[in-house]
Amino acid sequence: xxxxxIEAGGTKFVCAVxxxxxxxxxxxxFPTSDPKETLQHVYDFFSSYNIxxxxxxxxxxxxxxxxxxxxxxxxxxxxxxxxxxxLLEHLTKHFSIPVHLDTDVNAAAxxxxxxxxxxxxxxxLYITVGTGIGAGFVNNGKTYKGxxxxxMGHILVQKHVDDDFQGVCPSHGACLEGLASGPAIxxxxxxxxxxxxxxxxxxxIEASYLAQAIMNYSLILSPQRxxxxxxxxxxxxxxxxxxxxxxxxMNNYIDVGDIEQFIASPKLKDEQGVKGAxxxxxxxxx
Amino acid sequence: xxxxxIEAGGTKFVCAVxxxxxxxxxxxxFPTSDPKETLQHVYDFFSSYNIxxxxxxxxxxxxxxxxxxxxxxxxxxxxxxxxxxxLLEHLTKHFSIPVHLDTDVNAAAxxxxxxxxxxxxxxxLYITVGTGIGAGFVNNGKTYKGxxxxxMGHILVQKHVDDDFQGVCPSHGACLEGLASGPAIxxxxxxxxxxxxxxxxxxxIEASYLAQAIMNYSLILSPQRxxxxxxxxxxxxxxxxxxxxxxxxMNNYIDVGDIEQFIASPKLKDEQGVKGAxxxxxxxxx
Ligand SMILES: Nc1ncnc2c1ncn2[C@@H]1O[C@H](COP(=O)(O)OP(=O)(O)O)[C@@H](O)[C@H]1O
Ligand SMILES: Nc1ncnc2c1ncn2[C@@H]1O[C@H](COP(=O)(O)OP(=O)(O)O)[C@@H](O)[C@H]1O
Ligand SMILES: [Zn+2]
Ligand SMILES: [Zn+2]
Numbered sequence: 001x002x003x004x005x006i007e008a009g010g011t012k013f014v015c016a017v018x019x020x021x022x023x024x025x026x027x028x029x030f031p032t033s034d035p036k037e038t039l040q041h042v043y044d045f046f047s048s049y050n051i052x053x054x055x056x057x058x059x060x061x062x063x064x065x066x067x068x069x070x071x072x073x074x075x076x077x078x079x080x081x082x083x084x085x086x087l088l089e090h091l092t093k094h095f096s097i098p099v100h101l102d103t104d105v106n107a108a109a110x111x112x113x114x115x116x117x118x119x120x121x122x123x124x125l126y127i128t129v130g131t132g133i134g135a136g137f138v139n140n141g142k143t144y145k146g147x148x149x150x151x152m153g154h155i156l157v158q159k160h161v162d163d164d165f166q167g168v169c170p171s172h173g174a175c176l177e178g179l180a181s182g183p184a185i186x187x188x189x190x191x192x193x194x195x196x197x198x199x200x201x202x203x204x205i206e207a208s209y210l211a212q213a214i215m216n217y218s219l220i221l222s223p224q225r226x227x228x229x230x231x232x233x234x235x236x237x238x239x240x241x242x243x244x245x246x247x248x249x250m251n252n253y254i255d256v257g258d259i260e261q262f263i264a265s266p267k268l269k270d271e272q273g274v275k276g277a278x279x280x281x282x283x284x285x286x
Numbered sequence: 287x288x289x290x291x292i293e294a295g296g297t298k299f300v301c302a303v304x305x306x307x308x309x310x311x312x313x314x315x316f317p318t319s320d321p322k323e324t325l326q327h328v329y330d331f332f333s334s335y336n337i338x339x340x341x342x343x344x345x346x347x348x349x350x351x352x353x354x355x356x357x358x359x360x361x362x363x364x365x366x367x368x369x370x371x372x373l374l375e376h377l378t379k380h381f382s383i384p385v386h387l388d389t390d391v392n393a394a395a396x397x398x399x400x401x402x403x404x405x406x407x408x409x410x411l412y413i414t415v416g417t418g419i420g421a422g423f424v425n426n427g428k429t430y431k432g433x434x435x436x437x438m439g440h441i442l443v444q445k446h447v448d449d450d451f452q453g454v455c456p457s458h459g460a461c462l463e464g465l466a467s468g469p470a471i472x473x474x475x476x477x478x479x480x481x482x483x484x485x486x487x488x489x490x491i492e493a494s495y496l497a498q499a500i501m502n503y504s505l506i507l508s509p510q511r512x513x514x515x516x517x518x519x520x521x522x523x524x525x526x527x528x529x530x531x532x533x534x535x536m537n538n539y540i541d542v543g544d545i546e547q548f549i550a551s552p553k554l555k556d557e558q559g560v561k562g563a564x565x566x567x568x569x570x571x572x
Contacts, residue, residue, distance in 0.1 A: 123432070123433060139432075145508070146409065146425075146507055146508025146509065147409060147508045147509060147510045148508055148540060148541070149508060150505060150506050150507065150508050151505045151539065151540055152505055152506050154505050154539060155501070155502040155505050155506065156443055156444050156498050156501060156502060156535070157442055157443075157444070158442050158443070158444055158445060158460075159444060159445075171537045171538070171539045172535070172537060172539065174444075212442050215441070215442060216441040216442060216502055216506070217506060219436060219437045219438055219440050219441050220436055220438050220441065220502070220503060220506050220507065221432055221436065221506065221507075222431070222432025222433045222434055222435060222436050223432065223433060224433045249442070249458070251457045251458060252457070253437065253440060253457045253458065254434060254437055255434070
């Protein structure tokens with residue numbers, strides 16, 4: 001059995017053909033342009049394969065409420081050409097096979113859960129810290145959706161005492177994404193993160209925000225593992241700084257087991273999204 | 287069919303006999319003393335009824351991990367006589383009927399969801415703001431547990447600009463419970479909350495913390511409704527202050543619908559816990 005997978009990102013699309021073991025057999029990446037042109041690339045890629053179902057991890061906000069009249073639609077995105085585009089409907093019409101839609105970060109979480117750093121646990125949270133901050137939660141093999149879908153990157157945390165930066169979130173200013181995303185670091189220090197590797201103060205502050213966020217997520221969702229990825233986490237030292245800050249903040253309030261295991265790095269490099277989309281296709285397509 | 291319900295609190299126990307419609311047919315309340323004496327009261331009350339299953343909402347921390355060797359045990363509580371007491375085992379042995387255990391706040395959440403302010407939605411969060419702060423989440427009829435169980439009252443939020451209080455949480459100082467529980471109000475102002483009704487500044491700060499918490503819970507869990515109860519919420523004006531602060535903070539980032547419906551008061555007065563325990567008994571007992 002072959003299945004199709006789409007990681008539909010705001011800047012690039014990744015399409016892949018996979019098998020029941022979650023292996024990627026063929027893959028293509030292209031920049032996201034307008035919906036028509038982008039979907040034409042998608043259709044071209046899959047045209048030589050006989051796929052039996054399709055999994056899609058999409059940028060958002062995308063309506064995942066199956067009872068909603070706009071289910072499967074990209075809602076109020078700043079990418080104006082995609083605003084109110086009926087992604088699910090277009091794909092379903094073209095392929096005439098089951099199409100299983102989720103958010104990009106839920107798909108990435110599912111990929112790590114099925115085939116990566118969450119393979120040995122029954123629930124995990126996957127956080128991506130890049131241009132934005134997002135998180136997806138998988139519990140007993142299912143991605144968590146809620147009423148619409150969670151937007152965990154925008155939670156509020158305490159300001160660091162040495163940080164008087166006002167934040168970059170257009171909606172909330174100093175929410176987590178406003179304080180700790182890649183663009184927040186760039187704006188606060190006037191330089192991109194990869195040029196700040198030697199500034200330990202930068203990563204102490206960054207770690208304190210991410211540790212607070214992980215504390216809040218853990219107190220609310222109680223996951224068995226937290227996996228953190230995304231561009232900013234290329235600063236490898238962040239993992240230890242976050243573990244240390246988390247341990248201090250949590251003060252043994254809940255037992256998370258071995259902290260090295262609890263706060264982990266991803267195992268699928270840049271393939272968690274597309275592998276998660278394969279998992280969506282397999283699981284639901286059967 | 288008759289079922290039994292126990293709301294096992296740290297200061298008082300409530301036992302009830304209910305029917306399949308969730309109605310309370312008989313009820314008794316007594317102070318919590320040591321485990322032996324307390325359970326004797328429980329056994330005496332139920333001895334004249336032929337109950338087919340039992341639901342229990344317990345104070346904690348209680349181990350709800352069915353795979354754990356201490357499943358059903360009250361863990362590391364400051365109430366020393368209850369520490370490591372095997373509540374579930376004792377009840378199961380005595381009654382020889384199915385016993386369904388959950389946390390006190392999950393039971394309260396389930397009570398409101400089934401019979402109260404959450405009757406018309408498919409998911410709701412119930413928050414209690416009293417001596418401590420806790421929250422329980424019900425999604426599609428099931429209480430949410432996670433790896434151990436959530437401890438949502440201890441999340442971190444931003445300090446209010448006019449608040450230099452250091453908080454009362456023994457573990458975290460200025461976590462939500464440390465800043466916004468009844469004892470936090472009493473310590474900050476040197477007076478119990480019910481004597482501060484006229485101090486609008488008190489309730490503005492209180493509302494700002496609770497609104498932040500509801501923002502975080504909503505971004506993570508995406509519930510359809512949030513119900514707030516507990517002693518501190520007897521300050522009725524808090525509901526409007528919280529709704530206003532939440533609306534400002536969230537800044538339309540996610541659509542929660544009508545805010546009056548989204549942030550609601552409980553409908554079961556002080557019976558949500560015991561009614562939730564009845565629901566636990568019914569649902570799982572069948
Ligand atoms: N080595 C690095 N150190 C710190 N920040 C980095 C590093 N590499 C990339 N970033 C930051 O990560 C962000 C991009 O994140 P990424 O996950 O790659 O993309 P996206 O979130 O857009 O999918 C940018 O803000 C960039 O400055
Ligand atoms: N009218 C009121 N206004 C403000 N705070 C109140 C009021 N009534 C009770 N409280 C506070 O609520 C807390 C008790 O909460 P409650 O939910 O009744 O009990 P518990 O949390 O112990 O089950 C106390 O700290 C008390 O000071
Ligand atoms: Zn934000
Ligand atoms: Zn605390």
